Amino acid sequence: MIVDDESILRMDIREILQEHCYEVVAEAGNGESAVELAHRHRPDLVLMDVKMPKINGVKAGRIIHQKLGIPIVLLTAYSDGALIEEAKNSGVLGYLVKPVGESDLIPAVEIALAQGDRLHRLSCNxxxxxxxxxxxxxxxxxxxxxxxxxxxxxxxxxxxxxxxxxxxxxxxxxxxxxxxxxxxxxxxxxxxx
Known part of the structure; x- marks a missing residue:
């Protein structure tokens, strides 16, 4: 699932993912919709912008991860220390600074999916x-x-x-x-x- 308030960025990310055989099950333009769509579609991973209307990406990611156990990778144009600290405390599995290219995105997705699977198995154990x-x-x-x-x-x-x-x-x-x-x-x- 891709969450970003800029539809052009969502489209670019979707194309990169689809070129690597990943299915995008949903897209959202704000954190509130992201939480709702995550409940409905149960994606394997959420790629989420940080600065968005209604609920920001860190808060939405925390909700999605805590309630559904879905791994989150944050995408942001900002790399300040306070934001990174907030992201660390929210349970996200990745943090990419925009602009995000294929060489950054695909390894981050693969690692987040693997770590999410590992965390799920640990939780079950x-x-x-x-x-x-x-x-x-x-x-x-x-x-x-x-x-x-x-x-x-x-x-x-x-x-x-x-x-x-x-x-x-x-x-x-x-x-x-x-x-x-x-x-x-x-x-x-x-x-x-």
Whole structure:
């Protein structure tokens, strides 16, 4: 997606991208439209001017990146330190000073796409690990309850949870939740595996 308030610049950038087999799914002339179009089209990358009407490119880029995880490359005619600092803090993956030519644009696009993909994979891994940790905490709490109620060792409590989850064909997470919530009680026979 290309965002610039100057349609001629958008056209030039679109042509460069299309010559390198990139598809431009949307174009916008201001930051507000950019946010809306990013939600609608979910582009792989947004190339965005900084100085635009309504919402500037840095703010729009921050919104798009934070809410949608889409990588942003800023295009600007300005290279002052304050603007660069603001861009660094917004999570953008690239910053190009206009005029932007093919030799600058294509490497920046390729790097931003690769880094965006890497960040997405890391985010997925973090989410998966957080979920595993959450399940482990539930299982630990459930084991503690079973150990206390039935005088079991930690290993026996875990084996009880595991075999009961297999018998009922539910996840270990669900079994632990049921034990913690008091929805599941084991009789003395099942408590002594």
């Amino acid at each position: 973090v989410h998966r690990l957080e979920k595993q940790l959450e399940i482990r905490k539930l299982v630990e709490r459930a084991k503690g309850i079973l150990m206390q109620e039935h005088g079991l060792s930690e290993q026996s409590a875990y084996q009880m949870l595991r075999s009961e989850s297999m018998n009922q064909r539910v996840s270990l997470e669900r079994m632990a939740q049921d034990v913690i919530a008091g929805r599941l009680r084991f009789d003395r026979r099942s408590a002594n595996p």
